[in-house]
Amino acid sequence: MNRLIFSQNSGIQGATSACTDLESLDSQSTIGDYVVFVDESGDANLDPIDPRFPMLNLVFCLIRKDHYIDFVVPRLHQLKIDFFGHADLVLHESEMRRKTGAFAILADGDVYSHWMQELLAWIEQTEVAVISACIDKIALTRRYAHPFDPYDLAIRFCLERTRQFLAANNQSRRLTQVIFESRGKRQDQAACLEFDQILKQANPLGHHLPDFSQLPLDPLFIPKRANLAGHQLCDLLARPLAKWSFNASSHCRPMQIIQPKLIAHKVFPQTGWRRPHRSRRSSYWPGNTRLNPPANSSHAPR
Numbered sequence: 001m002n003r004l005i006f007s008q009n010s011g012i013q014g015a016t017s018a019c020t021d022l023e024s025l026d027s028q029s030t031i032g033d034y035v036v037f038v039d040e041s042g043d044a045n046l047d048p049i050d051p052r053f054p055m056l057n058l059v060f061c062l063i064r065k066d067h068y069i070d071f072v073v074p075r076l077h078q079l080k081i082d083f084f085g086h087a088d089l090v091l092h093e094s095e096m097r098r099k100t101g102a103f104a105i106l107a108d109g110d111v112y113s114h115w116m117q118e119l120l121a122w123i124e125q126t127e128v129a130v131i132s133a134c135i136d137k138i139a140l141t142r143r144y145a146h147p148f149d150p151y152d153l154a155i156r157f158c159l160e161r162t163r164q165f166l167a168a169n170n171q172s173r174r175l176t177q178v179i180f181e182s183r184g185k186r187q188d189q190a191a192c193l194e195f196d197q198i199l200k201q202a203n204p205l206g207h208h209l210p211d212f213s214q215l216p217l218d219p220l221f222i223p224k225r226a227n228l229a230g231h232q233l234c235d236l237l238a239r240p241l242a243k244w245s246f247n248a249s250s251h252c253r254p255m256q257i258i259q260p261k262l263i264a265h266k267v268f269p270q271t272g273w274r275r276p277h278r279s280r281r282s283s284y285w286p287g288n289t290r291l292n293p294p295a296n297s298s299h300a301p302r
Helices: 065-084 093-098 101-107 109-125 137-143 150-168 185-199 229-246 252-261
Strands: 030-042 055-064 128-136 174-181 217-222 262-268
Touching (some): 030 229, 055 065, 055 150, 055 229, 065 109, 065 229, 093 229, 109 229, 128 150, 128 229, 137 150, 150 174, 150 185, 150 262, 185 217, 229 252, 229 262
Parallel strands (some): 128 262
Antiparallel strands (some): 055 128
């Protein structure tokens, strides 16, 4: 099977796979309609925990490929050209916030206001289903004597909801590529092994075992320099979602745009977070994820 089928499009280049085990991919599977981009805000370190940002927020952005190619990529390229004169720079939320490097022009208040208006309009017009998992690392270490790995927890939550979404959108037996940002060969191989073990239910947490057998997922690892619009979208969403998880008044304007696209948001461990009022009920709404290991779980790593 050609693992780079979608990556050969103009929107995704430089894709590689750290996985060598292809047994989980059915040779009869057809290529699906969606692509999934993954990025995070924060880190998985538990020792030490950064008190300034003691959380890890993982974001999955599920986008139809035709919409990604026809709108998401060209519109973002045009925005970059309009403001920066070229489309080669990679948007990074932290640099934009600090107005450093290529984003120094945003120090001008009028330019910044206009840029944010256009950028938020691009996000609002993008047809994307957002799945988010926020791990409170301080609460995690207080609750568990032997804490679970935050990244492992977050990716399990997100993959379970991704499976539900794809099944509901007629993607059974259709290959969906999950695009991670490459961190280097060794890190990519470790991430791919973890991904594969989750799909094969090798190291289950709790008693619920989601079945991925009819929804083949193929992880790809692409470096930041590839300048993928999907990864930049995830990066722009990850921090607002993380801050909002613990302060509902945080990032009000971005969250007004993100919330209608948010089909699942998990905060773990739950320490008083409540989902906000929403007029349209969604079967993929927060808190219904069945993966919720007990504090005394025998599956906790020792």
